[in-house]
Amino acid sequence: MVDGRVYDLRPEFSDTLSMLNDWDSSLARLHELAATPHGEGVALDELRPLPPVASGQLLCAGANYYTHLEQMTLTMLRNRGDERPDEELLAEGRKFAKSRLDGGAFVFAGLPSTMTGATGDVILWGPGEQHDWELELAVVIGRGGHYIDEKDALAHVAGYTISNDISTREVMRRPDLGPMTDFLASKVRPTFFPTGPYIVPIEFVPDYRDLHITLKVNGEVMQDESVGDIIHGVEQVVAHASKIVELRPGDVVLTGSPAGNAGHHGNRWLVPGDVMEGEITGLGVQRNRCVKPE
Known part of the structure; x- marks a missing residue:
């Protein structure tokens, strides 16, 4: 372009x-x-842009923004009936977020078949109705590698794009399996990963931490955060992922959701008819309409 x-x-x-x-x-x-x-x-x-690349591995970082973890901790504890003041719950979230620095990046696998384009409809499949947004900075791998060192990680990145990791929250936990998390049921349904509209080569992004992530639902700002709030940066996420799987050209690696998910907005889940508009500085704009399954 x-x-x-x-x-x-x-x-x-x-x-x-x-x-x-x-x-x-x-x-x-x-x-x-x-x-x-x-x-x-x-x-x-x-x-009508299609995902700029949708044939490689899809890897997703989680629990990777300080303010996001603070908000998620508050929401989780409040939903469990914890009546302590917000500041006490946020303090627990801050403690948890800081502990993530020592724990290393957390990365899980998605499926490229879930991707849709930057203007494609998002079908709100059941089971579950607590559909949430997670607009994220994504990197596209241009040079493959296994056991990549952090200092070399950016040399393996071709460029950046935008991805929205739609998640159905109430099916994420499996009571029949104790504390285990079901990412297959909650995150990898068809159309749940709007991606694009295009890839911006890394040379045009001097410092990814200076980028700003904004997501609106029906014109109302929900996410509004700098990538500078990230815990494990692109270098750490790519290096960590490469120590688990062999990265290949065309792989897409999401770097985590910033603050402002539905739980922070009074459990304002996505419903048919909602329109999400997502933007990351210099990487283009997404506009996805939520629809019910036919």
């Missing part, structure tokens, strides 16, 4: 994954093409 217009690069590149498989050469060629784009292009708002 150049100056808001999208240019078709076929047949030179068949898809995004073919670029990522030889990212260094592809990026150099993209610079050349951007300098002298062919044709008139099409305005981005005239297109």
Whole structure:
């Protein structure tokens, strides 16, 4: 995309994954093409963008923002009937958040089949009705690797994009299995990962911690937080993930949700008809309508 217009690069590149498989050469060629784009292009708002890449591994960091953990702790304890003042509950959340620095990143797997585009409908599948949003900074891997060192991690990142990790909260816990968490039931339903609209090469983002994440539901701001509030940064998340799985070009790694989930807003869960608008500085805008299953 150049100056808001999208240019078709076929047949030179068949898809995004073919670029990522030889990212260094592809990026150099993209610079050349951007300098002298062919044709008139099409305005981005005239297109229905698909996920920019949706064929690799999908890995998600959790419990990775200080303020988010404070809010989640308060909400969880309050929902359990804890009547202590908010400040006491928030203090517990702050203690928990600080302890995450010593515990290392927490990463779990998603499924690329759950992805939809930046303007695609989000189908609020049951079971469960407590559908929540989690707008997140995501990284796209351009160079694969196993046991990547933190100091080398950013060299393996092709660029950044936006992803919204929709989660159905009341099916996340399995009472029949004690404390175990069911991420398959709560997070990986079709359309539950709006991603895109595009990938911004890492060279255009001098410091990802300076980015700002904003999510609105029907025009009301729900999430409004700097990536600077992150606990384990991109380097730590990518390095940690690479010590569990072998990363490959085209993999998408989410870095965690900032503050402002539904529990913080009086359990204001998503319902059919809601429209989510998500934005991260310089990475584009998502606009997804929530619909009921047919």
